[in-house]
Amino acid sequence: MERCIVIGASHGGSQVVASLRQQGWEGEIVLIGEEPWLPYHRPPLSKTFLAEDKAIEDILIRPEAAYVKAAVDLRLSSRVVAIDGAAPSATLEDGSVIEGTYLVLATGAVARHLPIPGAELAGVHVLRNAADVGAIKQRARAGRCAVIIGGGYIGLETAASLRKLGMTVTLLEAEERVLARVTGPEISAFYERVHGEEDVEILTGAMAAEIVGDAEVSAVRLRDGRTIDADLVIVGVGILPATTLAEDAGIAVDDGIVVDEQCQSSMPGVFSVGDCARHFNSFYQRSVRLESIQNATDQAKTAAAAMCNKPAPKAVIPWFWSDQYDIKLQIAGLSQGFDQIVVRGSLDEGRSFAAFYYKDEALIACDAVNRPKEFMLAKKVLSEGKSIPAIRVSDESIDIRELMPS
Numbered sequence: 001m002e003r004c005i006v007i008g009a010s011h012g013g014s015q016v017v018a019s020l021r022q023q024g025w026e027g028e029i030v031l032i033g034e035e036p037w038l039p040y041h042r043p044p045l046s047k048t049f050l051a052e053d054k055a056i057e058d059i060l061i062r063p064e065a066a067y068v069k070a071a072v073d074l075r076l077s078s079r080v081v082a083i084d085g086a087a088p089s090a091t092l093e094d095g096s097v098i099e100g101t102y103l104v105l106a107t108g109a110v111a112r113h114l115p116i117p118g119a120e121l122a123g124v125h126v127l128r129n130a131a132d133v134g135a136i137k138q139r140a141r142a143g144r145c146a147v148i149i150g151g152g153y154i155g156l157e158t159a160a161s162l163r164k165l166g167m168t169v170t171l172l173e174a175e176e177r178v179l180a181r182v183t184g185p186e187i188s189a190f191y192e193r194v195h196g197e198e199d200v201e202i203l204t205g206a207m208a209a210e211i212v213g214d215a216e217v218s219a220v221r222l223r224d225g226r227t228i229d230a231d232l233v234i235v236g237v238g239i240l241p242a243t244t245l246a247e248d249a250g251i252a253v254d255d256g257i258v259v260d261e262q263c264q265s266s267m268p269g270v271f272s273v274g275d276c277a278r279h280f281n282s283f284y285q286r287s288v289r290l291e292s293i294q295n296a297t298d299q300a301k302t303a304a305a306a307m308c309n310k311p312a313p314k315a316v317i318p319w320f321w322s323d324q325y326d327i328k329l330q331i332a333g334l335s336q337g338f339d340q341i342v343v344r345g346s347l348d349e350g351r352s353f354a355a356f357y358y359k360d361e362a363l364i365a366c367d368a369v370n371r372p373k374e375f376m377l378a379k380k381v382l383s384e385g386k387s388i389p390a391i392r393v394s395d396e397s398i399d400i401r402e403l404m405p406s
């Protein structure tokens with residue numbers, strides 16, 4: 001009987017198994033994950049799962065019954081230590097080998113650690129999985145001081161959650177502005193204003209040089225000599241795609257496991273989806289590695305269709321969201337390479353606007369803050385390969401429905 005072995009039990013892996021059954025796969029399915037829990041939603045980790053009293057059962061992607069119904073051989077707390085792409089097969093930590101017809105690498109990513117003295121002290125954490133949040137919650141107490149290193153989405157979301165828990169929060173960003181890698185300067189300034197209003201101290205151009213403490217963290221020392229008290233340090237400086245299994249098996253890797261439009265790697269029979277994959281995106285006609293739920297989910301559907309010899313689902317425009325305080329940011333498209341930003345609404349007051357990114361006068365992306373209608377509009381326009389004249393989007397007297405090009 002055919003067997004599909006899926007390595008990594010999270011957003012990508014869980015969707016692969018669901019989609020395989022939906023597409024009519026009749027063979028066996030083995031889903032292997034090193035974490036002890038059923039696949040759970042990762043976005044709440046820096047949001048409600050940190051700030052509120054939630055259990056892992058509250059954030060499961062699918063109930064256990066769904067895996068039972070789909071006859072999935074679920075191996076949790078099991079780590080794959082090697083794969084043979086040609087066989088293909090997976091070797092588990094206990095030495096047992098599982099052979100299959102297809103292998104899917106949905107191994108995601110690991111949080112980058114900071115190579116500075118003191119990074120190993122108790123009280124210094126990354127935030128990638130539920131175990132990390134469990135450890136952070138042990139130390140997160142009202143009145144205590146938290147230092148967050150890194151002003152990306154995870155750093156900023158964590159700052160908002162720790163403020164909600166009553167902590168004093170300082171956020172260090174090495175660049176001159178937060179979110180420098182992913183948004184325009186105007187949006188960074190907006191987030192810096194909002195976090196200031198919520199009493200988060202943001203220090204930009206601030207390089208952490210050392211984490212100070214005996215056994216436990218007590219402060220963070222900056223390169224310029226300043227020292228900031230800390231009972232808890234969260235390092236949010238990005239992730240590294242988990243590509244070791246693929247590399248060791250001789251599969252092509254280039255900041256991600258290189259896969260084609262069908263999510264097939266350089267080795268026939270081995271697929272890869274999600275944060276660990278560098279996927280040929282037919283929408284952009286180039287390879288990109290994205291870190292989002294939409295990306296993991298849609299690639300999983302694509303890989304499952306390929307393994308079932310079914311037509312690939314239509315390529316969709318990438319989208320993403322981030323929740324901080326009362327702000328829901330929704331992003332459609334990729335803004336890299338923009339040469340103009342046009343804002344609908346005000347960046348300087350309130351918490352609602354949409355920033356439209358243009359390149360050569362064509363719309364390429366939109367960051368919508370508490371503006372679901374603008375997000376939906378941009379997603380639709382971009383999906384249809386259309387644009388909206390910049391002069392029209394900035395004019396709030398024009399009804400949103402009238403902005404849709406015919």
Ligand code: FAD
Pocket residue numbers: 007008009010011012013032033034035042043044045046078079080081106107108109127128129154242245273274275276290291292293294296319320321322323
């Ligand atoms: P992962 O979720 O990383 O899962 C990979 C799994 O594989 C892990 O469980 C790992 O332990 C397991 N694994 C790895 N190697 C092995 C092995 N050798 N053997 C067995 N198991 C293995 N995205 C959004 O779109 N919106 C958000 O608001 C958002 N917020 C986020 C907040 C946080 C705190 C984090 C960490 C991420 C957030 N993301 C968000 C990103 C999103 O969660 C990821 O893009 C998504 O989880 C990717 O799914 P994945 O299945 O590719 O990988």
